Amino acid sequence: MKIARIEAIPYAIPYTHPLRFASGEVHTADHVLIRVHTDDGIIGTADAPPRPYTYGETQTSIRTIVQDIFGPQVIGLDIFDREKVRQVMDRTIHNQVAKGALDIAIWDAIGQAVKTPVHKLLGGFTDSMRVSHMLGFRPAEELLEEALRFGEQYGITTFKLKVGRRPLALDIEACRVLREGLGENVEIYLDANRGWTANEAMEVLRQTEDLGLTMLEEPCDAKETLSRKRLVERSPIPIVADESVPTAGDVSRELLSGGANAICIKTARSGFTEATEILGLCTGLGVDVTMGNQIDTQIGSLATVTFGAAHQATTRKAGELSNFLDMTDDLLADPLVIKDGRIFVRNVPGVGAGIDETKLAHYRQD
CATH class of the missing domain: 3.30.390.10 (Enolase-like, N-terminal domain)
Incomplete structure (x- = not known):
């Protein structure tokens, strides 16, 4: 064929x-x-x-x-x-x-x-993943309102807060407002998208150490080698490498250099083949992994849950699967549904990303 x-x-x-x-x-x-x-x-x-x-x-x-x-x-x-x-x-x-x-x-x-469903070909561990929702830069009270709404409407109990702003007080306030408003049973973790220096990240961690945050992703540029290594050594929570590790070779570099002690896997940049290599490397070394989001459409989110649900290690943490909710429309003929905080794989041959041809004709630009 x-x-x-x-x-x-x-x-x-x-x-x-x-x-x-x-x-x-x-x-x-x-x-x-x-x-x-x-x-x-x-x-x-x-x-x-x-x-x-x-x-x-x-x-x-x-x-x-x-x-x-x-x-x-x-x-x-x-x-x-x-x-x-x-x-x-x-x-x-x-x-x-x-x-x-x-x-x-x-x-x-x-x-x-x-x-055969691709999630079965990849491993077939389970049929769904818990959902984490990403919260972007907005005033703290608006972030809390959004998180409460997504919790009530979709059953989501894990939130990734985008940080990396200056002054640092903006992000520290957002962390505190979310924790106070969501309670102790909701998981909150941070993603700075390289917005801080390593020293600024350490200061934020110092001022939020009582909030029960679980991870900090890409706190600074990975090229800030010595300071980032010091941050990883001193941080009370895992420092997750994301955009600095698009390939298995990059993952090896960051883990061996001490630039991270957890890894975000994104199928949008690694496909299923290299994602499998990255996952094997991490599980072999005993390193935690998360399934990340590339501000994906439903098609991309379906690919993420297809890979994530296939493996035991990638189901331990909620996957970033919900940002298609921020879109005005999508191309999937059979839209994804978040129920009780989970998205299920498609039990059909392949990935199951059937396209609505009418919508594609409307939105295509060629």
Whole structure:
């Protein structure tokens, strides 16, 4: 069963409100839908979310690399020859989101070909994941209102608070307001998106040590090697590497250098194949992992829960799966549902990302 054609379709769907964080802000999901067509008529689907302020990729660069560089080299290969496809992609450096989407689309096609859900092919540990919701830059009382609403409406009890602002008091206040308003049974963790220095991060941890925060993600730039190592050594909670670890090699570097002691896995930038390698590396070393969010659409969130539910280690913490709720619309024909704080995998062959063709026609930009 060979790859016959690859599509890279640009589309844009507005968010209900701007999402703001230390490394940038977004108003529209200007993504790329990747489709891998086989000679037997199967279509594997994935979503590629450009994040130029984090990885340097844009909607245009993803389309170009998939259509002009990867496409001509992988067309004609068997969909089961994933290592051959990976060898092609590895000849081009960076472009992790483009690579990840193509990998997921091929896995989707494989699952359909063997008439098996991909979460079963990956491990099949369970059928759902607990949901963590991301809270962006907003006044503290608005953050609390949003968290309470999501808790009541969707049963979510874990929240990731975007921090990294100056003055530090803005974020410290947000932590305190959330803890006081949500109570002790709700998990709160932080993501600074490299917005602070390591020393600023240590000061925030000092001033919030009584709040029961569980993790701090990317407190500073990983290039701040010595200070970040000191932060990891002194922090009372895990320091999670995220955008600094898009590949298994990057994970090895950060763990061995002492730049992190927990890892965020994002299928949007690693696909399923490299995510499996990263997970194996972390479980072998006894390092905690989380499943992260690339401000994903429902298609991307479905990919995350497909991988996360497949493995025991990735289900121990709530996955970041709910930011599609910040979008005005989506492309999935059968929308995701959050029930009692969980999202379930699709028990259908492949990943289950069936596309509403009418919506795609409306939002596509080519």
